[in-house]
Amino acid sequence: MKGIVLFGHGSRDAAWRQPIEAVAARIAAQADAPAVRCAYLELCAPDFATATAELVELGVTELRVLPMFLGMGRHAREDLPALVHVLQERCPHLSIQVLPPVGEHPGALDLFAQLATL
Template structure:
């Protein structure tokens, strides 16, 4: 994905009532924004935390995004990723037809993340 202002990423997570829960998500968003300064980056949540996906998506459309990749920040592809999220993305396509919405696989399906998690667990087991 290019780092022009017309491109954007939404980091999509479940959400929690605990306000501290969102800190790692926001840290990922900040790191992504530093790596690609022209890229529009937002966090969005399924429930219990704001903004929700339609709100973050509308914000990006207003900001001029024409291509938005939605990255599910889930380790596994449960019902929310398999059913709820695709339905939400279809709603975004209808609400913002001038934007190309791409639903990425959940981060937990990426071999690099799985390797890193195994590495962290192995290091911690040796402490």
């Protein structure tokens, strides 16, 4: 079974989560959608460990992690790999793929340029 974690920084402001949760809802609405969870580094729940534990409990064996960051900063470069390492040790059967930050995807870059010139 496949699963996706949308991983963001987190914020005390509950409205900050809405775009990430909207992406999760759009994934979940697709036919044959993988299980999807949002996870946050700090300041709000669920954290990475909780979200991934839920997915493993559902039977996920293949996990894709999408960092919801514009670029490869410290959180994507250091914090996320450390969390993934702990998860991999806890669940050695789990196949984990960490994708590049969403803001580095060529399609996202094209969209940002298009939005700026509307």
